[in-house]
Amino acid sequence: MKSIPTAMAAALLILIGRAPAQTPPQSPPAVKIGRDTTWILKPLKADGTPDYLAALNEQFGKGVTKDNNAFVALIEALGPGLLPEQIRSATLKALDVKLPTASPFLRPVERAGPLFEQFEAARKGPWGAADHPELAKWLKANAAPLAKVGAATSRSRFFVPTVKPKAEPAVIHLVIPQYGGVRSAARALVARANLAASEGRIDDALTDLLAAYRLGALVGQDYTVVGRLVAAAIILEVLDRVADLAVSGKVTAGQARAVTATITETGPPPSFAPALLGERYTGLDVVIWISKKPNHARFRQVISSTLAPQNGPTAETPVPAHSPLDRVFQRADYNVVLRRMNALYDEMAAAAASPTFAARVQEVARFRDRAERTRQVAAKLCSPKADRAAATEWVANMLVSALTPLLGRAPILMDLVSVRRDLALVAFALAAHRAEKGKYPNRLAALVPAHLKRLPSDFCSGKPFIYLSDGRGFVLYSVGENMRDDGGRGEGEGDDCDDIVLRTSANSVEGNKPSR
Structure with missing residues (x-):
């Protein structure tokens, strides 16, 4: 998760680390299973609390097999680097596949040097082999793995089983696949399509562009916000290049119809709602994890986890065995905290599902304003002498600030992807009309x-x-x-x-x- 702003998280780490030792107070009320609190009623862990990891796998993995899962085929093309080492063995076991060792994997392009510069330039429009000779060689050398990527996009599903590194206690500690490799594969297809277009090989260009489009749509089945944003970025880049061909006057009526059919059959671009469900499960799981042993040390782990993906591990401030803030965390009613969390996720879902674009923009902005006010309130230290209601309110604000994803522009960006898709469909229909009518x-x-x-x-x-x-x-x-x-x-x-x-x-x- 990457939801909490860096400055806010750092301030919270300092704030909750300043306290003298003290004997811990009473335990909070036990978490109740219910739609208003835990959201799901089953499956349950051995301790009686919801198993959100199993729920994610059950809901998003329904109907997925080794034969229809594009992620399995992408492992063959992109190699072991697609899966971080911490989760590689467990993920492969869950997929019931073995990591290939003899396959030629797609070679990564280092983010420095002339090849990377050529790669970036070649994604933006037609180019010739004489313009970027090193890239032309790289594309030829990687023809086999790129062919596997293209074949993978013919599959109907994209599912990565949710697994945790060993000894990690909560869903927030999950490690997700390296989607950078998937995006690099899409960019390579786009670059090769631009080369084909410059050489007049429009069929080849469209084949690569549509494969990249399908790849983006498949990644859009991921349950995480990160995965869906990667999907949106892939689709946006493809639509820009597809649109260039649509207005070029170089496509035939048959080619235009084929593009329209593929884009239509692939379905709409990824939406925000399913990813929000994954965020809800993550947030609720962390609240329950903290409730089992409520203290500020556990909360510090949550803050560190939100920061780690973007800033690396945070420096640990020495934490006393007990502190006055333990009293606040232990006095809180986590059933109330769970209800607060669910209310905010409901609010986010409603904002993202507003019926018109104007209403959606307005509601998203309103939600972001309220979320910012909550963060400001959470920054104020709670007195260890606070009663249960005050302690609950403070803990709820702290956890909401840390766990509720900053809605930001994600729903709006996904709407704009849909608009560009519709523009591309109309543009190719125009191209077909011109090819037939002159x-x-x-x-x-x-x-x-x-x-x-x-x-x-x-x-x-x-x-x-x-x-x-x-x-x-x-x-x-x-x-x-x-x-x-x-x-x-x-x-x-x-x-x-x-x-x-x-x-x-x-x-x-x-x-x-x-x-x-």
């Missing part, structure tokens, strides 16, 4: 039903996408996150402009009256 249509409605079963609308505005065409070229755009028509100007083209724009090289349509 010109672009005057109105988008002409694409239905020959090229699209229905015409997607702009989720940002709740209205049709804005379209301008003189038959020779077109401009197609969404009003973007600011929900304002900026005249087809995107980021960097004016103050606060953020239209999401696709346009052909023909400029004759600029200034024409928009149509739908």
Whole structure:
């Protein structure tokens, strides 16, 4: 988890580490199993508390087999580095697979040196082998593992069993796969597609781009926010390059139809809601773990775990065996804390599921403001003499601040991925129409039903996408996150402009009256 801001976490570590030794007070009330507290009623551990790890595996692994799980095939292509050493053996055992030893794995590109620079440049548009010779050699050398990555994307599921490193007590201590390797594979496919496009091999370019798109969609089945954000990043990059081909005038009607069919059949981009369920389970599990032996030392472990993924292990401040803060943690009613946690997760889910983009942006911003106020309240030290209600309120604020993921822009970013996907579908329908009719249509409605079963609308505005065409070229755009028509100007083209724009090289349509 990466939810708590660095400065806040550091302050909490210092704050709760300053206390003289003291005899521990009474134990808190036992945690009650219920929808309002533990959220799940089963499965249960031997001690009678929920087994959230088993619940995650049961819910997200339903229907997954070795033959339909793309992650199993990706291990063959990307090698052991895909799984951190702490969880490698346990994960492979859960998948019932052995780590291949003889396969040629995708060679990583070091984040320094000329090859990395060539790799980054090649992802942004068409390039030739003479432009980036080292990268061209690298792609040839890695043809076999890239072929395996492409084959893996034909599978229907993506599931990584949830396992804990040995002796780690709570779900928060989970170690997740190295998704950087998956993203690097997607980037390699994009770079190779750009090379193919520059050489006029449009079929090859589309094959690689659509494989990368399917890879992103598969990773989007992951239960973690991190996994879904990686998926969104992959899909966004692919959609940018796919859109370039759609407006290039180089695709045939058959190619355009194939792209539209693949993107449609792959389904919508990943949503935020399933990842929120994983975050809920993690948060509730940690509250219960602390309730079993409530003291500030355990809370410090939670803070350290939230910081470790981004900052490395935190320096430990010597902690006395007992302190006045133990009295606060032990006096708290953790059933109330669990209810508070569930209420916030419910609030996050409601914000992310608002029916319109405008309402979603407003609710997400409102939630973030409330979360920040909670963090400010939690920063104030609670008196060891506080009664149960006050102690519970303070502990709840502390844990909510540490465990509730900062909603941030994740739901909004995923909405914008969906908007770009819909723009790409319309752009390829336009390309197919032009290939067949010799010109672009005057109105988008002409694409239905020959090229699209229905015409997607702009989720940002709740209205049709804005379209301008003189038959020779077109401009197609969404009003973007600011929900304002900026005249087809995107980021960097004016103050606060953020239209999401696709346009052909023909400029004759600029200034024409928009149509739908």
